[in-house]
Amino acid sequence: MLIVGLTGSIGMGKTTTAAMFRARGVPVHDADRAVHELYAGDAVASVESAFPGVAVDGRIDRERLAAQVVGKPEALRRLEAIVHPLVREAEIRFAASAARRGAALAVLDIPLLFETGAADRMAAVIVVTADPATQRDRVLRRAGMSAERFEAMLARQVPDAEKRRRAHFVVDTGRGFAAAERQVDAILRALRFLV
Incomplete structure (x- = not known):
């Protein structure tokens, strides 16, 4: 089974x-x-052990966690050291299940694919992109998002131009839904030659 990474x-x-x-x-x-x-x-x-007070009713409260982690690189590294291995285990279980069901291709949607080194595990990488104005407009329309928070998130990510340079395939969503669908179909046609 071919495992492809999707990021952006x-x-x-x-x-x-x-x-x-x-x-x-x-x-x-x-x-x-x-x-x-x-x-x-x-x-x-x-x-909860690493960040006391972030669990509420048996769940992690993301806002409480963000208050302890955002803008604090060491705290973020501690959180990632807990969460990333668990996500990797979930990916392994997913891939095994897809293979048992006979899938020829599976996609791992990983927001920080390049940042975490996950690209090295992929047969191919697809990067989703759009022009900066479209990106900014989409993000700032999200509830609870501010320009400062957006900039902080961008600062943690590999720049879009570098992601596109490292990609095997690029989907530009800034040209509309139908155009993106055509790009996805073209990628699937290309990947069929690899499986």
């Missing part, structure tokens, strides 16, 4: 692009969703 900076349209792959029958593992599940399950005790 915040606001680039990665979630929508992942849904396009799912709609075409490709199994997709969502790292963000895995973290949400971990914050309600396997990671709660470890995260």
Whole structure:
């Protein structure tokens, strides 16, 4: 089974692009969703131990956690040391399940794919992009998002131009939904030659 990584900076349209792959029958593992599940399950005790007061009713309260982590590189590294191995385990279970079901291709949707070194484990990498104005507009429309928070998130990520340079395939979502779908279909045609 071919395992392909899907990534892109915040606001680039990665979630929508992942849904396009799912709609075409490709199994997709969502790292963000895995973290949400971990914050309600396997990671709660470890995260609460490292960051006292962030667990509420048996779940990690993301706002409380953000207050202890955002803008604090050492705290962020401690959190990532807890969460990233658990997400990796979830990816392994997902890939094994997809292979048992006979999938020829699976996509791992990993927001920090390059930042965490996960690109080295992929047969190919797809980067989702859009022009900076579109990205900024999308992100600042999100509830609770500020320009400062957006800039802080961008500062943690490999720049979009570098991601595109390192990608095997690029999906530009700034040209509309139909154009992005055509790009996804072209990628799937190209990947069929690899499986």
